[in-house]
Amino acid sequence: MIDLAVLRGSSFVVLGLARSGLATVRALIAAGIDCVAWDDKEDGRREAAAIGARIADPTTVDWSKISALVISPGIPNRLPKPHPAAVAARAAGKPLICDVELLARAQPAARYVAVTGTNGKSTTTALIGHIIQSAGVPCQVGGNIGRGALDLAPLEADGIYVLELSSYQLELLQTFRANVAVWLNITPDHIDRHGDMAGYVEAKAHIFERQKAGDCAVIGIDDDYSRAIFERMAARPGIAAVPVALERPIAGGVSFRAGMLVDADGYRVDFSDVPTLPGDHNAQNAACAWAACRSLGVAREKIVEGLKTYPGLPHRQERVASIGNVVYVNDSKATNADATARALSSYRDIYWILGGQAKEGGVAPLAPYFDRIRHAFLIGEATELFASQLDGKLAYTRCGDLKSALDAAYERSRREGHGAAVVLLSPACASWDQWKSYEHRGDAFRAMARALPGAQMLGRAA
Numbered sequence: 001m002i003d004l005a006v007l008r009g010s011s012f013v014v015l016g017l018a019r020s021g022l023a024t025v026r027a028l029i030a031a032g033i034d035c036v037a038w039d040d041k042e043d044g045r046r047e048a049a050a051i052g053a054r055i056a057d058p059t060t061v062d063w064s065k066i067s068a069l070v071i072s073p074g075i076p077n078r079l080p081k082p083h084p085a086a087v088a089a090r091a092a093g094k095p096l097i098c099d100v101e102l103l104a105r106a107q108p109a110a111r112y113v114a115v116t117g118t119n120g121k122s123t124t125t126a127l128i129g130h131i132i133q134s135a136g137v138p139c140q141v142g143g144n145i146g147r148g149a150l151d152l153a154p155l156e157a158d159g160i161y162v163l164e165l166s167s168y169q170l171e172l173l174q175t176f177r178a179n180v181a182v183w184l185n186i187t188p189d190h191i192d193r194h195g196d197m198a199g200y201v202e203a204k205a206h207i208f209e210r211q212k213a214g215d216c217a218v219i220g221i222d223d224d225y226s227r228a229i230f231e232r233m234a235a236r237p238g239i240a241a242v243p244v245a246l247e248r249p250i251a252g253g254v255s256f257r258a259g260m261l262v263d264a265d266g267y268r269v270d271f272s273d274v275p276t277l278p279g280d281h282n283a284q285n286a287a288c289a290w291a292a293c294r295s296l297g298v299a300r301e302k303i304v305e306g307l308k309t310y311p312g313l314p315h316r317q318e319r320v321a322s323i324g325n326v327v328y329v330n331d332s333k334a335t336n337a338d339a340t341a342r343a344l345s346s347y348r349d350i351y352w353i354l355g356g357q358a359k360e361g362g363v364a365p366l367a368p369y370f371d372r373i374r375h376a377f378l379i380g381e382a383t384e385l386f387a388s389q390l391d392g393k394l395a396y397t398r399c400g401d402l403k404s405a406l407d408a409a410y411e412r413s414r415r416e417g418h419g420a421a422v423v424l425l426s427p428a429c430a431s432w433d434q435w436k437s438y439e440h441r442g443d444a445f446r447a448m449a450r451a452l453p454g455a456q457m458l459g460r461a462a
Contacts, residue, residue, distance in 0.1 A: 002106050002150045004031040011035065011065055013058045015085045016072025017044030020148035024070055024099045025053045027150040036061055038085065058085035063092030071096050073144075073168035080192050097172050100163060103149040104176035109157040112177065113292055114143075114165050116207050117184025117220070119342070121145070123277075124184060124285040125164040126313050128292050131306030132160055135298050144169060160296065167194065170206040177210040180292050183219045184284060186226055187338075201225050205232075213238025216295035218288050220244045221253075242291045246280055254291045256283040261290055269304055275319060276312035276459075279346030311460050315442035317343055319458040321449040326413045327458070328449040331426035332442030337365045340428040344369035349421040351409040353402070355379035355386060356429030356441075362389050363428050370394045374421065375412055377405035381433040401434065402441065406448050423449070 004027050014024050017039035028035040029052050037053035039045050045055050058069070069089035071077055077086040077096055089096055104112070115125045122145045129141035140152040143163035155161065167190055186204060194200040208217055219230040221243045234241040242264075243253035255262045261269040261283075269290070271277075277286055286307060293303045312318055315333040322328065329347075334340040336359045344350065344366060350373045354363065362385050376396040378386050383398055390396045399405035402425075409423045425445045435441040450457050 001027055001030060002103055002152060002154055004028060004033060004102060004106050004150070006106055007031065007033055007102070010067040012068055012070050013038065013061060013066055013085065013089070014048075014053075014070045015039070015058060015083065016075050017041075017048045018072060018074075020099045020150070021070075021072050022047060022051070023148040023151045024102065026051055027102070029053065036066075059088050061088075063088060063094055066092070066094055068095045068097050070098065070102065071172065073098050073166060073172060076193060077172075078193075079195055095174060097174060098169050099149040100143060100165065100169055101173050101176055103152070103161070104173070107154060107156065107161070110155045111160045111179045111296070113160060113162045113180040113182065113296070114176075114178035114207050115163065115182040115184070115288075115292075116165050116167070116170065116204050117182075118187045118189050119338070120184045120281055120285045120288075121164045121166075123282065123313055123316060124182060124289055125162055127277075127285060127289040127307075127310055128182075129162040130310050131289060131293050131298060131303050132162065132296070134306040134309060135293075135302040137296075137298070165207060167200060167203040171203045173206060173209070175210070177212070178207060178215070179211075180216045180218065180295050181207045181211060182288050182292050183207060183217070183226060183229060184288055185220045185223055186229075187223065197225075201229070205229060208233060208236075208239075211236075211239055214240075216240040216242060216292070218242045218244060218291040218295070220284055220288060221250070222246055222284070240295065242295065244284065244287045244291055246284055246287075254287045256280075256287050261287055263290070263294070263300075267300065269300075269307070271307070274307055274310070276310050276317075277307070278317055279342055281342045282317075282346075314460075315438060317346065318442070318446070320446040321452070321455040321458055323410070323413075323452060323454045323456070325420045326423060327421075328423045328445075328452075328455075329425065330442045330445050330449070331424060332431070332438045332445060334426040334428060335359070335430050335438055337361060337363055337428050340426040341366055341369065343424060343426040344372055347422045347424065348372045349374055349418065351413055351421060351423045352376045353379065353399075353405045353409060353423070353425045353445075354427050354429065355382045355405075356427045356431050356435075357433045358382035358385050358429050362386060364389050366428070367393060374416065374418075375409070377408050379405050379427075379434070380429065382429050402445060403448060406445065406452075410452050
């Protein structure tokens with residue numbers, strides 16, 4: 001836990017009592033700092049009260065005695081409709097911040113790597129953390145991935161915090177400075193929270209605020225919005241702006257071409273034997289991680305070692321088992337068609353398990369990848385919608401539930417036996433029709449796959 005004693009004399013309202021909110025309350029109470037806690041759900045209020053928090057509706061407190069509102073990034077503070085507590089705080093002239101801001105104030109001597117982007121944030125954050133830790137440097141990984149910012153260990157000047165930061169978190173920072181800021185890519189997302197695409201881009205661009213001479217900005221430039229951001233950062237004096245591109249050389253940057261990572265000076269790394277980072281999207285993640293770690297002074301051979309020992313993240317193209325030359329891949333995190341497209345583009349000869357609660361558009365946008373798929377196995381509420389979208393384009397079987405689909409994929413892969421293949425759970429759907437969460441669904445798939453006859457475990461233990 002982060003010691004917030006440096007903030008004594010302040011008083012905070014903490015709004016939103018899930019993982020990061022409860023961690024914030026615990027840290028404030030441990031440091032003897034006055035705080036009021038609130039969540040619109042009674043369960044959250046009950047948990048906060050059990051750890052000693054003072055519970056009160058933020059619209060009823062005396063804001064003249066409050067230093068700031070620590071708001072969960074998931075709670076709207078402006079659009080589409082601000083939470084009443086955000087309205088009250090702004091009316092009183094009080095800042096809205098998040099737990100990452102408190103971490104920055106409590107640990108000003110540490111170095112910070114911040115990672116953002118529409119896609120790939122979690123993998124890149126975890127990969128950078130793995131490389132740094134493998135190189136023997138004290139490092140903590142968290143933020144929007146894993147542990148909340150205030151549940152991390154104190155590091156002081158000898159350590160590095162690697163933080164995944166969403167647009168929601170970035171707009172709640174006041175003093176936080178990224179020594180290395182990584183911008184992966186940007187495509188339309190969260191428009192309801194930011195008003196339009198321009199608002200979303202600017203929210204993401206907060207990652208570069210307060211960077212100083214000697215800091216580094218690593219920027220993927222494979223989309224128009226990101227190229228404009230790179231040009232903006234390249235014009236800032238003293239900032240090392242490093243471009244990252246796929247399938248083309250890039251002056252002064254890092255590229256990925258023909259299975260090789262290529263550094264600015266031509267140094268090459270064979271990327272063909274890193275099974276935990278399949279596909280072009282992961283090549284971008286790895287190239288950005290390479291650039292970030294080089295800017296931190298990590299030796300090239302240590303980065304190569306880190307890339308090749310990276311275990312991957314649960315539920316993100318996670319290789320969980322193999323039977324002969326058939327690999328079973330858990331991509332339960334793919335809850336929409338865009339995410340599933342990244343998985344389908346990474347493999348061939350796929351036995352595809354999909355379905356659940358469908359998102360807008362279903363799987364129709366995935367037609368360009370259908371030639372990679374041997375057979376589809378439909379589950380959950382989306383079965384009939386997906387059947388109508390696949391009719392005449394792709395062979396499929398209605399299976400109903402995950403266990404039936406996995407068993408059917410196992411039997412068909414054994415029967416057809418055409419060589420190397422992948423049984424891929426990449427649902428393109430939310431999980432709530434049959435599961436508590438995508439993690440619950442992925443955990444079940446992993447356990448079921450490893451229990452199949454002849455299965456050999458891949459990856460980490462559950």
